[in-house]
Amino acid sequence: MKHSTLHIVGLSGGKDSTATLLIAIDRLGKENVQPVFADTGNEHPETYAYLEYLEESLGIHVVRLKPDFSEEIAKKRLFIARDRRMGRDKRGERMRWSNKAKRRALAVLQPTGNPFLDLCLLKGRFPTNRARFCTEWLKRDAFVEYVDSVIQLERRTVVVWQGVRRNESDKRKNAKKIERMGNKYYNFRPIVDWPVEEVFRCIADHGLEPNPLYQTLGRVGCAPCIYATKGDVRLLAGSDSMITDRVRDWERLVGQASKKGYAAFFQGKELAGTKPGEVSDLVFWERHQIDGILKWAAKEGPFMKGDWGLHPARGHAGDDGPRCGSEMGLCGD
Incomplete structure (x- = not known):
């Protein structure tokens, strides 16, 4: 029986949102649960395939949101x-x-029809750790707009189920289990206290496999993410050359759409130990565009003294750097 309240699960294709979806279906029945996936256009092909796997295995339909710019x-x-x-x-x-x-x-x-590329063409650059407009425009805003449309047009109360766990990061350590966001709008985080082992156990107990990316890349999210570490880049390059080829093509297009004429996907990481203006533009872009990043990633370990002449005093940026993650649980995990 359908309820007057619509329960929306923010589905990323990662383990936490998958476990959250399974709990929601167990408690409410799949006819009362609507999984929603915010598609950036920069997802790994395995994630798209995994969403289809969940649809077929659970007999559900996943709503896919794709912003249009x-x-x-x-x-x-x-x-x-x-x-x-x-x-x-x-x-x-x-x-x-x-x-x-x-x-x-x-x-x-x-317009190309790819939300991530279209947004970068519009901005004339790629997101950085200081201007992470990808999460804001492609995930959060698209999802909130969808929820608001349900509330306004269908006049239904909406409970958004989020796969957020407190021990994931400092940013989420104070996450509440249930939170009122506005009139007829609530967030519910059923696994907020769970350890990661319980998440994988939940998926297995339902007879399902987690996203296969956990066996190769170790996490689910954008491919690549602007927060990719040296290890991430190395694994991506080894797992699917189409991804690095795509980044190379995107850099060319976004560079042409920019006033400067250059663009680098990983510009914000300052992987070469330099900022714009500290070296010539030619050297900066050569070091930070994808082929320069692949050269850097091929070297084992974090930043070393020989990495493009990096001075040790500048610090290190190894494989334990920041990770991207939406507070709404939409960005994978």
Whole structure:
């Protein structure tokens, strides 16, 4: 029997959200549970296959959210074409797009249907650890908009089930089990106190396998994520060359859509031990674009003295760096 309350499970394809989905179905019946996957367009192929596996195994339908930036891209094209600004920015660079840069950007600034790529084309750059607009625009905003539409159009109370555990990170250590977010809108985190072993046990007890990425990459999420470590990049490059080929192609397109003419997927990590302006643009982009990153990742261990001449005083960025993770449990785990 259907309830007046709709229970939405934020599904990432990772272990925690999968266990949360199974608990929700056990308690409420699958007819009262709606799994929702926010598709960035930068997911690993194994994750897409795993969602289909869950649908077939559980007899459910997963709603897939894909943001559309066509309208924003059209406005950006108009802005670039009409840009007549005078003066310079705080770095002393001209604010107006040059005619050469306009022609280059307008040639590629078109919607592709891939949310991640379209957002980066719109921004003229890739997300960084200081400007992580991918999580905000592609996961959180898309999901909240969907929930709001259910509340407003269907006039139903919504409970969002989140696969969030307190021992995952400091950011989540104070997560509440249930939280009122607004009128007719609640968050529920049934596994908030669970250790990781119990999560995998729950999946196995239901006769299911976890996402196979845990056997190869060790985690589920964007492929690659901007927080990828040296080990992550090495594993990705070894598991599927199509992923690094895709990043190379994206760097070319986003670079052409930018005012500077260059873009690097891992720019925010400063893997070469330098920031923009500390070395020539040619050296900086060569070190940070995907082929330079693959060269760096091929070296064992964290940052070493010989890594592109990195000075030890700059610190290290090994395989224990920060990890991406939405507070809503939408980004994999």
